[in-house]
Amino acid sequence: MAKVADKPFVFPKPFLVFFVLSMISGFGITLSEAGFPKIRHYKWEVEYMFWSPDCVENIVMGINGQFPGPTIRANAGDIVVVELTNKLHTEGVVIHWHGILQRGTPWADGTASISQCAINPGETFTYRFVVDKAGTYFYHGHLGMQRSAGLYGSLIVDPEEGKNEPFHYDEEINLLLSDWWHQSVHKQEVGLSSKPMRWIGEPQSILINGRGQFNCSIAAKYNKSLTQCELKGGEQCAPFVLHVRPNKTYRIRIASTTALASLNFAIGSHRLIVVEADGNYVQPFLASDIDIYSGESYSVLITTNQSPSENYWVSIGVRARQPKTPPALTVLNYLPNSVSKLPISPPPETPDWEDFDRSKRFTYGIFAAMGSPKPPVRYNRRIFLLNTQNQMNGFVKWSINNVSLALPPTPYLAAMRFGLHTAFDQNPPPERFPVDYDIFNPPQNPNTITGNGVYRFNLGETVDVILQNANMLKDNTSEIHPWHLHGHDFWVLGYGEGKFSAAVDEKKLNLKNPPLRNTVVIFPYGWTAIRFVADNPGVWAFHCHIEPHLHMGMGVVFAEGVHKVGMIPTKALACGGTAKTLINNNPPKKIPRKRNP
Ligand SMILES: O=C1O[C@H]([C@@H](O)CO)C(O)=C1O
Secondary structure, X not given: OXXXXXXXXXXXXXXXXXXXXXXXXXXXXXXXXXXOOOEEEEEEEEEEEEEOOOOOXXXXXXXXXXXXXXXXXXXXXOEEEEEEEEOOOOOOXXXXXXXXXXXXXXXXXXXXXXXXXXXXXXXXXXXXXXXXOOEEXXXXXXXXXXXXXXXXXXXXXXXXXXXXXXXXXOEEEEEEEEEEOOOOHHHHHHHHOOOOOOOOOOOOEEEXXXXXXXXXXXXXXXXXXXXXXXXOOOOOOOOOOEEEOOOOEEEEEEEEOOOOOEEEEEEOOEOEEEEEEOOEXXXXXXXXXXEEOOOOEEEEEEEOOOOOOOOEEEEEEEEOOOOOOOOEEEEEEEOOOOOOXXXXXXXXXXXXXOOHHHHHHHHHOOOEOOOOOOOOOOOOEEEEEEEEEEEEOOEEEEEEOOEEEOOOOOOHHHHHHOOOOOOOOOOOOOOOOOOOOOOOOOOOOOEOEEEOOOEEEOOOOEEEEEXXXXXXXXXXXXXXXXXXXXXXXXEEEEEEEOOOOHHHHHHHOOOOOOOEEOEXXXXXXXXXXXXXXXXXXXXXXXXXXXXXXXXXXXXEEEEEOHHHOOOOOHHHOOOHHHHHHHHHHOOOOOOOOOOOO
16 A cells, blocks of 8 residues: 555645745635635545455445545635545546535536546546635545445535634534445446346445444344444444543534435434534524435534433434434443443434434424525526436436436536537426426336436526426335535525425525525425525536436536636546547647658
């Protein structure tokens, strides 16, 4: 394993002036008024490695020999630079910085075929972007199903130096949640795109900071079907313990990068105060547990005011799909108690997976903190996106308005910037679906088409999206989908049951204090309304964050103001049609023929 720096190298102040000035001229980044930002420089190598995330040896995608990858930590306004070298032998790679808006740097969004070309084996690509807002974020692979293969890590942004969070806490603990399969991701991918489709099934384990236990439990006393895990603490699958001291306030950051699972987080005997969601402050509220969907993040505050002689269970169970995976467990360890002193009461029970009314009560009760930016009162454009599971020549697909997204070989950002009209379908996909579409039954005509058209917005216009859920191919089934938008936060204006009806539902939309987020769910047979301002020049993915669903086409592409995008780094362009353009503009020099003497 090559040894490379995984600690950020912080440039001393005098160097910053030079660097920042060169960044401004080259990348259109503006300075924050408070002073010079820092540059957080990382050098990473991505490679497959043997690892035992849940005590069963497998291969994971690691960064610098770590799984999950190193945590990035920065202050708001800082510039993060990640020099990413692809050490995979046979695959490209990209990394998406989930929740980072990429203003002025849309080519650094890390979406293969959308913002950049995949980085080839052996090559290095430098991601350089500003983290402009404090919050709990994460990063992950965005090519094929590399997130499922373990390519992820945390990205934490503290307020600008000298500024405080709007709530008090003594210390913090960071948790990145994921789900894990024993079947290789390649096999999963092939299964999903085979005829008949082979579904990946439910995960074998839930991981907390990359650690879970398969086939044993650390609380076997309360789970008769599993034996007690015999772990010493140094194993890769030993639980990540939350060490706390009595009578303090802790901020627990929780982000979910699951491929499929919707999760519920609870700590025995402790109540949670929710204060942040997806990098935005929310009106604080008390909860016994929280639901967290793939792509979401929360911060909760807890006070360690319970009996100091005990430890307490932390339990993370599966909701919204059949819970065939045991909850992930770990311990809230009140120091100086020994970690091995197991809690005296059973772990908190995950609420019934099918109790969607309970899930809705939690999700509908999230509002923006006082003083948060408010949405424009009117929209310029409203599009309706119907989510359906379909068939295409016997293959199973997910479609939006009957179009299943199939990404083109030339990244959209480059294709649009260079005016390559043959790189993708120039006709935009449909903006609505038939008014008489029956969302409560399987699609009458299950056939779909694939497409790669783009929804183009005028720069600065206010866009509403109504996400509409529907019945799947099977009778009486409709699943939850968490939708994630790149390049923007959006306001969640509301949710409802059945089909959205402007006449009935318009007046129910919340324009007073809707939460700002980057990920939102649609509940079974329901709709969700979001609003955002298309003011970030670039091309942005908007998709279901369930990894196999995106793989099966469940996403769309948005674009705005691409003519305003600055110089795209050449390395982001060297594939597909833009590679040809680069070569045509700079043809290889003719080698002069040697004349015979
Ligand atoms: O895309 C999916 O496929 C399965 C099921 O519909 C077929 O097995 C499932 O639950 C999905 O979310």
